Amino acid sequence: MSTRPKQTVVPFVVEGTGTGVAQQLQVPDSPHRFETDAYPAFGGQDAAPSPLFYALGSLTSCNQVTAQLVAKDLGITLGRLDFRVQGDLDTAVLVGGEEGNANFDRVEVTARIETDATPEQFARLEAETDRRCPVSQLFRRSGLEFVTSWTQVPAGSEVEALSA
Incomplete structure (x- = not known):
């Protein structure tokens, strides 16, 4: 190292x-x-x-900050960024004291990003944001199932908020 x-x-x-x-x-x-x-x-x-909500909120916020840094490096503009994060937690270890890992089993990040990026730039934006985001890396390296799904929305179009 x-x-x-x-x-x-x-x-x-x-x-x-x-x-x-x-x-x-x-x-x-x-x-x-x-x-x-x-x-x-x-x-x-x-x-x-709950601290668990703060952990998931940190994930969305850190992705947004990191995406802005990556977009600057790529020379693209980001408009509105909408994130939804779901963490699935089996409480058997936390509450019941069972043996095992108290971590989330799965975390899914869904993003809708308004940008003027080309499809290639958008793919690079998503990959680099994931690689460079400290909180994404905390989750990813913790061993849970970590899933991301980013959708590009053309700049200037109407963006609907993500919901369950």
């Missing part, structure tokens, strides 16, 4: 404090704060999103 210069390493820090299953989190030296809780079946009050 090659050693990377220190100027390319950016530390990301989050601090959390809580009681029970609820937690208040903050980014040090910043105004950014958020809360997590759990469904009542997991001992929570469902007063804030």
